[in-house]
Amino acid sequence: MKVENLAISYNGMTVFSDLNVELEKGKIMSLVGPSGCGKTTFLRCISGLTSPTSGTIQLNGCDITKTKPEERPVVLMFQQPLLFPHMTILQNVTYGLKYGKRKLKKKEREEKGLAILEKVDLGSHGERYPHQLSGGQQQRVALARALIVNPDLLLLDEPFSSLDPSLRSSIRLWVKDFLKNEGVTALFVTHDREEAMIIGDEIAVMKDGSFQQTGAPEEVYQNPKSSTVAEMFSEGVHFEESFLPANQLTIRPVSNLKVSDTETIRAVIQYKVYKYGHSFYHLHVPSLKQNVVVSSSQLFNDGDHVDLTYLRSSVQPFHNEQSTIYFTDKARQSR
Amino acid sequence: MNENRKRVLLQGLFLLLFAIMFVIPIFFMFAKSISFGWQWPNLSPSGIDIRAWEVAFRDPRIYQSLINTVVIGGAVVIFNFLIATPAAYSLSRYEFKGKTMIESLLILPILVPVLAVAMGLHIPMIRLGLTDNLSGVILIHLLPTLPYAIRVLKAGFDRLNNDWEEQGAVLGARRATVFWTVIIPLMAPSIRSAALLVFVISLSQYVLTAIIGGGRVSTLPMIYYPFFSSADEAVIASFTVMFALLPVLFLILFETVCRSYLKILKKP
Numbered sequence: 001m002k003v004e005n006l007a008i009s010y011n012g013m014t015v016f017s018d019l020n021v022e023l024e025k026g027k028i029m030s031l032v033g034p035s036g037c038g039k040t041t042f043l044r045c046i047s048g049l050t051s052p053t054s055g056t057i058q059l060n061g062c063d064i065t066k067t068k069p070e071e072r073p074v075v076l077m078f079q080q081p082l083l084f085p086h087m088t089i090l091q092n093v094t095y096g097l098k099y100g101k102r103k104l105k106k107k108e109r110e111e112k113g114l115a116i117l118e119k120v121d122l123g124s125h126g127e128r129y130p131h132q133l134s135g136g137q138q139q140r141v142a143l144a145r146a147l148i149v150n151p152d153l154l155l156l157d158e159p160f161s162s163l164d165p166s167l168r169s170s171i172r173l174w175v176k177d178f179l180k181n182e183g184v185t186a187l188f189v190t191h192d193r194e195e196a197m198i199i200g201d202e203i204a205v206m207k208d209g210s211f212q213q214t215g216a217p218e219e220v221y222q223n224p225k226s227s228t229v230a231e232m233f234s235e236g237v238h239f240e241e242s243f244l245p246a247n248q249l250t251i252r253p254v255s256n257l258k259v260s261d262t263e264t265i266r267a268v269i270q271y272k273v274y275k276y277g278h279s280f281y282h283l284h285v286p287s288l289k290q291n292v293v294v295s296s297s298q299l300f301n302d303g304d305h306v307d308l309t310y311l312r313s314s315v316q317p318f319h320n321e322q323s324t325i326y327f328t329d330k331a332r333q334s335r
Numbered sequence: 336m337n338e339n340r341k342r343v344l345l346q347g348l349f350l351l352l353f354a355i356m357f358v359i360p361i362f363f364m365f366a367k368s369i370s371f372g373w374q375w376p377n378l379s380p381s382g383i384d385i386r387a388w389e390v391a392f393r394d395p396r397i398y399q400s401l402i403n404t405v406v407i408g409g410a411v412v413i414f415n416f417l418i419a420t421p422a423a424y425s426l427s428r429y430e431f432k433g434k435t436m437i438e439s440l441l442i443l444p445i446l447v448p449v450l451a452v453a454m455g456l457h458i459p460m461i462r463l464g465l466t467d468n469l470s471g472v473i474l475i476h477l478l479p480t481l482p483y484a485i486r487v488l489k490a491g492f493d494r495l496n497n498d499w500e501e502q503g504a505v506l507g508a509r510r511a512t513v514f515w516t517v518i519i520p521l522m523a524p525s526i527r528s529a530a531l532l533v534f535v536i537s538l539s540q541y542v543l544t545a546i547i548g549g550g551r552v553s554t555l556p557m558i559y560y561p562f563f564s565s566a567d568e569a570v571i572a573s574f575t576v577m578f579a580l581l582p583v584l585f586l587i588l589f590e591t592v593c594r595s596y597l598k599i600l601k602k603p
Contacts, residue, residue: 049501069504076505082498086520086597099516100507149507 006055008041015041016209019055023202028179028186030200030217032193032233038209039189043155046187047076059152071101073152077159081138083130089141090126093117096149116144120178136167143175147182154179154186160195172198193233197221205229226318237265237285237292237308241317248314251281251296252307262309267292269304283308361579368572387569391577400553401577404538407469407554408585411476411537412530418477419484419529426485427492445482452478453546460547467549475547476540480533487532491525492518516600523593527586534585538578555581 007017016038023029033039044050046057048069056065064072075096083092094113097104104112117123120140122133130138139159146154159175160168176199179186188199196203197217204214205228213220213229222245224230230238236245254266267283270291274280278295285292285308292308300306367373368387370380391397426438444452453475457466465471499521503513519526541556548554559574 047505049504069501070507070509072505074505076501078498078502080498082502084499084517084520086523087601091601095503095508095516096506099503099509099512102507145506 002058003046004056004058006042006045006052006057008038008045008050008052014209019209019211021204021211021214023185023187025060025185026183027201028176028184028188028199029202029204030196031187031189031204031206032196033191033206034232035191037206039206040157042206043076043157043187043189046153047074047155048072049076073150074155075146075149075151075153076155076157077142077146079158079161081130081135081142081162083138083141083145085130087129088126089117089122089128089130089133090114092130092141093126093145093148095145100149102149112148116148117141120144135163136171139163139171143178147184152185154184156186156188158190160190168195175199203233205233207232223316224318230318231290235293237288237290239288239315242315243318244310244315246292246294248310249292249294249308250310251283251294251298251300252309254305254307259309261312263312264307264309267306267308269300269302269306271302272300364572364579365576368569368576370569384569387567387573390567390570391573394558396553396558400555400558403469403552404554404581405585407473407476407544407552408534408537408581410469410473411480412533414473414477415480415484415529415533416526419481419488423485423488424492427489428497441485442482444478449479450542453543457546466547467551469552472544472548472552472554475543476537478543479540480536483532483536484529487529488522488525491522491529494525495521520597520600527589527593530589531582531586535582538581 002023003019003021006019008015019042021029031039031042041050045052048064048067048071052065056063058064059073064074083089084095087095090110090113093116094109097109097112114123114126117126120143122137122140122144125133125137125141130141133141139162142159160172163171172195179199188196190196190199200217202214203217203220205212205220207228212232213225220229221234224234224238224243227238227240227243230236230243234243234245236243236247236249238244251267265285265287267285270282270284272279272281279297280293280295281300283292283294283306284290294308366380369383369385371382371384371386373380422441426434456475460466460471460475465474495518499517500510500513503517504510508516539556540554541560544552544554544557548557550557555574555578559578562571562574565571
């Protein structure tokens with residue numbers, strides 16, 4: 001999939017402009033961004049439900065910018081499962097085979113439908129109706145219904161946002177494995193950083209209608225290229241032109257002692273949580289107006305004023321050039 | 336008195352009220368039509384008698400008017416759907432200039448006295464040859480029914496948001512296919528209430544049928560109302576029961592049609 005200079009605006013209001021993205025076959029890309037940054041509109045453009053003002057969308061080398069949504073080999077999964085309530089699960093799953101471009105015979109349809117229901121662990125639920133299924137099961141049926149038509153590209157628009165947190169964490173890993181096993185090329189939209197890292201081979205951080213940074217999850221997390229990305233995707237504190245990862249920070253009681261090569265910033269302990277066998281302190285840094293989470297084995301109390309010390313060499317300046325292979329963001333390059 | 340007993344008492348009270356207002360009158364109406372010599376203060380009639388029904392059905396016009404009523408009602412329902420569905424769909428799904436104005440214009444026919452409109456339309460309809468026959472009556476019955484049908488269907492389309500159409504489209508189905516296989520079944524409750532409402536309104540038209548039908552097209556109300564001048568309560572009761580039965584029969588028939596449509600959808 002390749003998207004070039006895609007732009008859209010409503011009544012003179014620009015939702016996004018000059019978006020450029022490339023995604024290799026079989027890869028999954030997570031698109032992270034706050035709500036209202038244009039990520040849903042971006043997906044709608046690619047699925048054909050919304051027409052872009054300018055730019056082109058290519059899939060397997062074909063320009064599909066002007067293709068109708070029902071003609072595109074692209075399926076969009078919505079936030080809600082949207083299973084047709086008057087049809088059984090099997091009828092729902094086979095909808096695209098019955099009414100879609102490639103119409104199959106009933107027997108063939110049902111065979112394929114049952115096979116894919118088996119794959120999503122719902123083989124015995126074919127005769128049930130959507131309301132008899134739980135939210136997680138419904139979302140799995142929706143996934144089966146989307147994949148049965150063998151789309152070249154699957155788009156997922158926060159498909160887990162209507163599920164409760166415990167179900168969410170189990171289903172997202174399952175979905176990732178499933179998509180990988182099936183070799184599906186997918187674009188996954190979320191506002192949850194953890195979810196994006198679990199599911200995506202690649203991460204694209206979006207804000208205010210443009211891609212801030214794209215790359216492998218680890219790279220984006222460790223080396224944010226701007227304070228916006230640092231704030232949205234990384235953990236640590238960021239200064240005007242540089243970033244300091246949280247794992248480079250040490251909490252110490254307030255002192256005026258100066259150690260060479262280190263810097264100190266003042267912080268206040270807000271609260272403490274225990275996770276994965278360690279204690280994590282949530283701190284507020286008044287001088288930077290930022291919050292940061294730092295692990296420490298020392299004991300502090302809520303409300304304590306502390307010093308955060310770090311080696312001067314661990315500060316990473318922001319680099320503005322792009323270095324990833326799969327993504328180019330011409331909007332940023334031209335700046 | 337504890338909470339539970341209070342609730343049971345309240346429920347009983349509501350049930351009683353419901354029975355007094357809705358169930359008992361209908362029951363008495365039916366009982367009255369088949370009873371003989373039921374005078375105050377007798378609690379029960381002195382005998383059962385189907386004389387009133389015989390009187391009602393002895394009238395030679397009754398069969399023709401029953402057929403007319405059903406044909407007109409059915410045709411009015413069909414034309415309502417043909418006109419109201421696209422109108423309601425467009426009003427619900429598209430944004431265009433003057434939408435609010437068109438919406439308010441569409442309710443005007445039920446705000447302006449229908450008699451005034453019919454009087455005004457009478458002359459043009461005579462010129463067009465649409466008086467004194469069934470087609471003219473069917474046409475004029477659209478006047479008091481269409482505004483309701485459009486409103487009911489529009490509310491139905493509004494309730495279903497656009498996601499369903501989009502979900503169907505991304506799965507590869509054409510717009511029209513999605514409409515018939517997903518939207519129409521999901522609209523069933525609205526379609527059902529619109530159909531019943533339209534049929535009942537058409538059924539109870541007297542003035543419009545009288546003016547445009549010119550007395551030649553006789554429907555149930557046309558022979559029902561004159562019977563009021565007679566003092567035979569049993570005959571009036573039998574007519575009333577007939578009146579009430581028609582929508583029920585219509586509803587049963589309509590439900591059968593709806594269900595067989597859904598069945599056909601599920602077939603390959």
